[in-house]
Amino acid sequence: MSSKDIYILGIESSCDDTSAAVLKNGKVLSNIIVDQVIHKNYGGVVPELASRAHLSNIIPVVESAIKKANISLNQLSAISFTLGPGLMGSLIVGTEFSKALGLSLKIPVIEVNHMQAHLLVHFINNGKEKPTFPFLGVNISGGHTQFILVEDYFKMTILGQSIDDAIGEAFDKCGKKLGLGYPAGPLIDNLAKKGDEKKFKFPLPKVEGGNISYSGSKTAFINFLNKNQVKNEKFINENINDICASIQKNLIDNLMTKVELLYVNNNLSSIVFGGGVSANSYLKKRLIRYSKINNLKIFIPELQFSTDNAAMIAIVGYLKYKESFKSNLKSTPSPRLTF
Ligand code: KG4
Ligand code: ZN
Numbered sequence: 001m002s003s004k005d006i007y008i009l010g011i012e013s014s015c016d017d018t019s020a021a022v023l024k025n026g027k028v029l030s031n032i033i034v035d036q037v038i039h040k041n042y043g044g045v046v047p048e049l050a051s052r053a054h055l056s057n058i059i060p061v062v063e064s065a066i067k068k069a070n071i072s073l074n075q076l077s078a079i080s081f082t083l084g085p086g087l088m089g090s091l092i093v094g095t096e097f098s099k100a101l102g103l104s105l106k107i108p109v110i111e112v113n114h115m116q117a118h119l120l121v122h123f124i125n126n127g128k129e130k131p132t133f134p135f136l137g138v139n140i141s142g143g144h145t146q147f148i149l150v151e152d153y154f155k156m157t158i159l160g161q162s163i164d165d166a167i168g169e170a171f172d173k174c175g176k177k178l179g180l181g182y183p184a185g186p187l188i189d190n191l192a193k194k195g196d197e198k199k200f201k202f203p204l205p206k207v208e209g210g211n212i213s214y215s216g217s218k219t220a221f222i223n224f225l226n227k228n229q230v231k232n233e234k235f236i237n238e239n240i241n242d243i244c245a246s247i248q249k250n251l252i253d254n255l256m257t258k259v260e261l262l263y264v265n266n267n268l269s270s271i272v273f274g275g276g277v278s279a280n281s282y283l284k285k286r287l288i289r290y291s292k293i294n295n296l297k298i299f300i301p302e303l304q305f306s307t308d309n310a311a312m313i314a315i316v317g318y319l320k321y322k323e324s325f326k327s328n329l330k331s332t333p334s335p336r337l338t339f
Contacts, residue, residue: 015050135268
């Protein structure tokens, strides 16, 4: 070990995934993610159950991340953790665990904004090309749909965001109506592969400027299913692939309209995606075609770094550590943290 090596332990516990990762000089040595299957029974995340599950998961998850990285705890340079946004009870578990471990190891703890981390995950040292500033950041997850002007690691300005549901929430709520499990996003993605995206048409909401809306599509979708089920009770079963492909196209068309408006208006030629919905295979296919036609650089995280993970928290910890940032041990979680 060189004395200059920087080892960061990242801890993520903002929603329903307990995750711990170790990075050496910005390179991932381990990234352990335990998702909480208990929520599948409820069709969505139950906050009280999420915080209890984090409590029982956190120590084993950290132990496996340290073991897989093949280091000892006293080699760590710092611990970074998600301060927010997220569920209060869930955030408390990761924050307090990190502060206590940092105190006992006598190393700094570094707070991280979960939404910044979804975009900065692209700066992990993995030999791949990294985005250059400025770029349009597009965060698409279960809790957020945000368009961000990113001028530097920590110079981020929101250009627009959802005025109601997030795109992932729309996927999940439409999937719930179809009787699919939670989270429904990946299930819709899969079923849609065998479907005709032009079979059913849903209206696109008209929202001025950079903001976006998803509750209208969800309501139109629910009304459409109710109407068709009255005529044919087997409507969903008989058309599931086409229904999934058509609603997925609508949700992604809506997103792409805003992406186009914002990169053009802000004179940007790089677009960086983050968050669970960026795992969507139909979106990826469209973006590859779109980037070629419009001569754009598009960055989509690899699957393990799209949905919630601690490697993204650790890379932000690494970037802040190099700038000598330290959190106060009195810092408390911030469920509505913004930039
Ligand atoms: O970023 P994330 O793991 O957690 C939040 O911070 O919300 O995102 C979870 C969201 C869920 O709504 C899930 O349905 C969606 O990402 N998602 C997908 C796909 N994989 C995950 N949505 C569409 N297609 C996918 N392949
Ligand atoms: Zn997230």
